[in-house]
Amino acid sequence: MIDSVSNKEVVFLSKLRETKNIKENKMFIVETPHLVEEAYKAGLLLKVITNDESLNIYNVPTILMSNRCLEKISTLKSTPNIMGLVSLKENKEIRGNKIVILDNVQDPGNVGTIIRSALAFNVDTVVLSNDSVNYFNEKLVRSTEGNIFKINVVTMDTLEAIRKIKEMNIDVYYADMYGKEEVSEVKTTSYALVMGSEGKGISEKVKEECTKSIRIDMNSSCESLNVAVASSIIMHSLRS
Amino acid sequence: MIDSVSNKEVVFLSKLRETKNIKENKMFIVETPHLVEEAYKAGLLLKVITNDESLNIYNVPTILMSNRCLEKISTLKSTPNIMGLVSLKENKEIRGNKIVILDNVQDPGNVGTIIRSALAFNVDTVVLSNDSVNYFNEKLVRSTEGNIFKINVVTMDTLEAIRKIKEMNIDVYYADMYGKEEVSEVKTTSYALVMGSEGKGISEKVKEECTKSIRIDMNSSCESLNVAVASSIIMHSLRS
Numbered sequence: 001m002i003d004s005v006s007n008k009e010v011v012f013l014s015k016l017r018e019t020k021n022i023k024e025n026k027m028f029i030v031e032t033p034h035l036v037e038e039a040y041k042a043g044l045l046l047k048v049i050t051n052d053e054s055l056n057i058y059n060v061p062t063i064l065m066s067n068r069c070l071e072k073i074s075t076l077k078s079t080p081n082i083m084g085l086v087s088l089k090e091n092k093e094i095r096g097n098k099i100v101i102l103d104n105v106q107d108p109g110n111v112g113t114i115i116r117s118a119l120a121f122n123v124d125t126v127v128l129s130n131d132s133v134n135y136f137n138e139k140l141v142r143s144t145e146g147n148i149f150k151i152n153v154v155t156m157d158t159l160e161a162i163r164k165i166k167e168m169n170i171d172v173y174y175a176d177m178y179g180k181e182e183v184s185e186v187k188t189t190s191y192a193l194v195m196g197s198e199g200k201g202i203s204e205k206v207k208e209e210c211t212k213s214i215r216i217d218m219n220s221s222c223e224s225l226n227v228a229v230a231s232s233i234i235m236h237s238l239r240s
Numbered sequence: 241m242i243d244s245v246s247n248k249e250v251v252f253l254s255k256l257r258e259t260k261n262i263k264e265n266k267m268f269i270v271e272t273p274h275l276v277e278e279a280y281k282a283g284l285l286l287k288v289i290t291n292d293e294s295l296n297i298y299n300v301p302t303i304l305m306s307n308r309c310l311e312k313i314s315t316l317k318s319t320p321n322i323m324g325l326v327s328l329k330e331n332k333e334i335r336g337n338k339i340v341i342l343d344n345v346q347d348p349g350n351v352g353t354i355i356r357s358a359l360a361f362n363v364d365t366v367v368l369s370n371d372s373v374n375y376f377n378e379k380l381v382r383s384t385e386g387n388i389f390k391i392n393v394v395t396m397d398t399l400e401a402i403r404k405i406k407e408m409n410i411d412v413y414y415a416d417m418y419g420k421e422e423v424s425e426v427k428t429t430s431y432a433l434v435m436g437s438e439g440k441g442i443s444e445k446v447k448e449e450c451t452k453s454i455r456i457d458m459n460s461s462c463e464s465l466n467v468a469v470a471s472s473i474i475m476h477s478l479r480s
Binding site for chain 2: 117121222228
């Protein structure tokens with residue numbers, strides 16, 4: 001069992017919490033048993049990091065280390081006794097006929113929640129624009145409740161994604177409080193939906209490339225909805 | 241201008257970030273100009289705390305202090321140059337015919353998001369159970385985007401709230417993945433909706449007191465939705 005926090009492997013793993021190193025090594029770490037299990041089910045679990053070998057019920061190697069080493073690697077307030085080393089699978093292809101594009105959405109909790117809802121409402125692909133939060137962000141992964149491993153998440157430039165989707169003959173909606181079509185009136189089984197950040201909204205350039213626009217009517221005393229809520233209401237309405 | 245962090249008023253205000261002191265003094269602090277403005281519009285702004293008197297465009301007294309004093313009071317990473325001292329108005333009465341009850345929901349971001357959606361979808365009263373997060377929690381207030389001041393929020397025991405609502409002849413639904421009625425099929429303009437915590441769900445005791453139950457159908461590979469998302473989908477569906 002590794003007990004030194006200056007051990008080469010411990011140092012490597014603790015540095016693997018930074019974006020640059022994650023991208024370079026094409027691996028990231030997930031914490032808690034549930035996320036380890038979901039990564040395993042998706043065929044992405046490389047190794048189990050734990051202080052108790054019997055917790056590794058998966059057919060992958062164990063990295064056995066003491067609590068203080070786990071603490072050095074963990075970013076959670078209370079260090080879990082099992083973490084997973086997971087392969088960073090970079091999806092490149094937009095698939096299916098229900099697609100959500102997140103254009104410059106930064107909040108990892110919101111993006112994670114959107115990915116969780118996307119799976120619930122039969123969305124095939126979630127596109128994260130290059131300037132959105134990274135899909136391996138630890139808070140994002142936690143907010144998806146492990147659903148990140150069950151859905152096709154692609155990182156791509158927003159305009160490039162819209163162009164590709166239009167070639168697939170799928171209507172591209174952007175969501176906006178002044179959108180032309182009210183969500184309950186839209187009846188389509190195939191769509192792409194562009195959501196912008198709460199602060200900045202969607203740029204004119206992106207809006208111009210979209211073919212349609214959609215809105216959620218609400219009480220005039222409320223200025224806007226949370227972006228995960230708005231996305232989920234639209235995905236729910238168009239789920240069939 | 242106050243410049244000493246041991247000044248009596250600065251010490252008092254910095255202690256006013258703790259639940260016990262907020263309840264005792266019936267006052268709390270909000271940060272950022274937007275929240276100060278919303279508190280003012282609601283008639284709840286007592287004083288403006290700032291390092292620049294000209295920022296107080298409201299008809300209330302100013303507490304003028306230096307940046308380091310503001311820093312001592314602020315709980316944000318970047319200290320704003322305006323904060324508001326706000327009256328803690330404790331609402332006691334359940335009003336209207338669209339009511340949401342949050343039963344032991346702890347996450348302040350989720351509760352704030354639910355309150356924001358509640359305003360958007362014409363909910364009259366949000367009941368927080370005694371074991372839910374306090375409605376003056378700073379993260380909750382921020383997540384509502386100031387909408388906390390525009391809606392009737394009541395803190396009350398869940399079972400007591402359900403009893404009162406039933407006396408008003410309003411159906412009380414609880415949300416659950418095995419709920420009897422699917423949300424799109426429910427057509428009612430008056431309802432109460434009980435939402436439980438994501439982890440524990442709703443207790444059997446509470447379920448028994450409800451008159452109906454509601455569910456959101458979703459893809460079988462997804463186990464559950466975020467509680468703010470689920471609440472918002474139901475409120476949106478029953479908004480008219």
